[in-house]
Amino acid sequence: MDLGIKGKKAIVNGGSSGMGRGAVLALAKEGVEIFVSARGEERLVRSCEEISELTNALITPIVADHSTDKGRELILSLCPEPDIFVGTCAPPSFTGDFHSVSMEAWTETLSIALQSPVQFMNEILPGMCDRKWGRVVNIATAAAKYPSAARILSGPPRAALVNYTVAVSKEVAKHNVCVNNILPGMHITDPIIEMFTNIAKENGTTMDEEIKNVCNEHKIAAGRFGDPDDVGSVVAMLCSEFSNYITGQSLIVDGGVTNSTF
Numbered sequence: 007m008d009l010g011i012k013g014k015k016a017i018v019n020g021g022s023s024g025m026g027r028g029a030v031l032a033l034a035k036e037g038v039e040i041f042v043s044a045r046g047e048e049r050l051v052r053s054c055e056e057i058s059e060l061t062n063a064l065i066t067p068i069v070a071d072h073s074t075d076k077g078r079e080l081i082l083s084l085c086p087e088p089d090i091f092v093g094t095c096a097p098p099s100f101t102g103d104f105h106s107v108s109m110e111a112w113t114e115t116l117s118i119a120l121q122s123p124v125q126f127m128n129e130i131l132p133g134m135c136d137r138k139w140g141r142v143v144n145i146a147t148a149a150a151k152y153p154s155a156a157r158i159l160s161g162p163p164r165a166a167l168v169n170y171t172v173a174v175s176k177e178v179a180k181h182n183v184c185v186n187n188i189l190p191g192m193h194i195t196d197p198i199i200e201m202f203t204n205i206a207k208e209n210g211t212t213m214d215e216e217i218k219n220v221c222n223e224h225k226i227a228a229g230r231f232g233d234p235d236d237v238g239s240v241v242a243m244l245c246s247e248f249s250n251y252i253t254g255q256s257l258i259v260d261g262g263v264t265n266s267t268f
């Protein structure tokens with residue numbers, strides 16, 4: 007199915023790995039030109055080349071930290087008029103006792119997970135409104151909606167981001183600019199593989215056994231963790247021509263852990 011976004015320009019921040027990479031792949035398959043940022047050059051360049059070869063899409067890697075002014079300036083200088091913006095970062099660290107979280111850790115997570123996407127939206131939304139077309143998708147976390155002490159550095163900044171995006175989405179909707187969030191549950195990405203490999207080592211089990219235990223414990227109805235491409239496809243859908251009447255939404259992608267009838 008053609009999503010109607012061939013030739014559009016996209017910035018994907020945090021796109022060399024995991025769900026950001028999944029988003030790059032899904033958009034590249036649709037013929038979108040993509041500017042992908044990450045801090046680590048080797049993985050970024052490799053990933054962009056792989057996806058470019060697979061899809062023939064034009065992809066520009068940008069080595070930049072999108073949580074800094076310098077990084078944001080570089081990204082926007084290379085793609086000043088994006089039609090699509092997708093923002094993500096590495097999962098913030100898991101936390102033990104809530105009262106032991108340091109001020110440095112709070113400052114870091116707020117600058118990467120909240121201030122950065124807010125700054126990008128401030129910069130790019132006016133141009134999207136002038137051009138009468140725009141899509142923004144923030145890949146955040148289910149912990150924004152379902153708080154847990156272990157995810158205190160991840161959920162609260164994203165709950166604020168969701169609040170901000172809903173408020174802003176109402177301002178820009180009349181210009182055919184849609185702003186949405188994806189709130190993922192557990193997905194198999196590098197940090198999760200590392201975490202479950204370590205747990206398996208400690209317990210003398212395998213990673214698959216540990217993941218199965220979590221699926222049972224957390225009642226993941228799909229019986230598995232998600233794949234980065236599961237999220238990538240949803241990003242592409244929300245960036246498509248057909249999603250022009252969905253805005254200010256935060257879609258949980260968690261294999262059926264959380265339920266509500268409506």
Ligand SMILES: NC(=O)c1ccc[n+]([C@@H]2O[C@H](COP(=O)([O-])OP(=O)(O)OC[C@H]3O[C@@H](n4cnc5c(N)ncnc54)[C@H](OP(=O)(O)O)[C@@H]3O)[C@@H](O)[C@H]2O)c1
Pocket residue numbers: 019020021022023024025026043044045046047049070071072073094095096097098118145146147148160190191192193194195196197198
């Ligand atoms: N995986 C899960 O199970 C899960 C569950 C719930 C929510 N989430 C959320 O989903 C998002 C993506 O997680 P993931 O597991 O896909 O992460 P990942 O595999 O670690 O990928 C993170 C990507 O962001 C880049 N990045 C991180 N900080 C950056 C920065 N300041 N500037 C530019 N690029 C940056 C990383 O590259 P560099 O390190 O080279 O910069 C990498 O490309 C996170 O927000 C996480 O909290 C994940």
